[in-house]
Amino acid sequence: MTANPVLSPIPSLRRHPESPTAVVTMVRHVRESFAVVEPHIDQVGQFFYAMLFSIAPATREMFPANMQVQRSRLLRALVHVVQLVDRPDDLVPYLRQLGRDHRKFGVATDHFEAVGMALIAAVKKYAGPHWTDDIERAWAEAYTIIARVMIDAAAADTGPAVWRAEVVDHQRLAWDLARVWVRPERPIPYLPGQYVSVEVPQRPRLWRYLTPANAPREDGVIEFHVRGVEGGWVSRALVAHAAEGDQWRIGPPMGRIAVDRTADSDVLMVAGGTGVAPMRAIVEDLARWGENPAVHLFVGGRTPEDLYDLPLLQDIAAANPWLSVVGVCEEWVPGLEHGTLADVVTGYGAWDDREVLIAGSPPMIRATVSRMLIAGTPLDRIVYDPFTLD
Secondary structure, eight states: OOOOOOOOOOOOOOOOOHHHHHHHHHHHHHHHHHHHHHGHHHHHHHHHHHHHHHHGGGGGGGOOOOHHHHHHHHHHHHHHHHHHHHHHHHHHHHHHHHHHHHHGGGOOOHHHHHHHHHHHHHHHHHGGOOOHHHHHHHHHHHHHHHHHHHHHHHEEEEEESSEEEEEEEEEEETTTTEEEEESSSSSSOOOOOEEEEEOOSSTTOOOEEBBSOOOOOTTTEEEEEEOOOOOHHHHHHHHHHHOOEEEEEEEEOOOOOOOOOSSSSSSEEEEEGGGGHHHHHHHHHHHHHSSOEEEEEEEEEEGGGTTTTTTHHHHHHTOOOTTEEEEESSSOOSSSSSOOHHHHHHOOOOTEEEEEEESSSSHHHHHHHHHHHHTTTOOOEEEEEOOOOO
């Protein structure tokens, strides 16, 4: 691949700098410069993809015809990586999962080089006079670390890059909500609580993250819950038009929401809307055992219809004394806690002695995490996954 002469090539992929001072400086430069360009992130995304397709035209075929959703994903991915850049225990597992997941696109090392060049060029353009040689070196170093982790993880993965699956049932629960069951051609080795990316015939090359709502079954069938969100090309198509016989492609399992049965800590689960899916999968799996940590599960939504899985979870709780389930609704409904999940959960206290798992829409996760931190919940006890709804 020939480098674009107007760009500085990123350094050959090398190891993380040894000096702690160098790491601190790199993190500071990356965060401060990102804060400058973040208000212009839409333009950054447009420039990045235009530059990428210019440097490496073959990459265009990896993306959907309409790039609007993809550009917004760039923002969320960048924000997440920037937030974790000095927390390697959180960042490295996330990057390893991304590296394995990107195998489904046929990504090669040359593509990572092109992405790095395009990314740095885009940030540099919109940083304007704030950009310096030191900042450019910091971004090159940070991207080198990111790419190296992803490349190594992809190379070490011997499993399939993608699984094919057939839709075997579709149940529409509301105008914007559906359950979809698929049967993969061979079992997908996901753990309860993990999520996967899916590509569906209604929206080719536009991948969406979904979470299995059941623990792995002998027949391999997976149940997904899909909420049609505003501007959600894939989610709305699945809610309205998924049909038996549709052929899906499913990427490798990702995510870190899980319960360690051997740990000493009890567990708090907070699930908003279709965020109930990973929690139900974990609870189903735990129900196979006689003894478990105590699990307190809050299931919430704006309307009673959002609590569609509450009766099933209450049935599981009735047979398992380690599990307690509380329904929460923003509308007043007899028998349910009234308010937002953030209000109700923190109304019980800080939960500082629990491992905390949170799943739901990005606004719900942000609000709940923020309120729990204010209430005194330690950040290192809170776990949530950064994937987007659509």
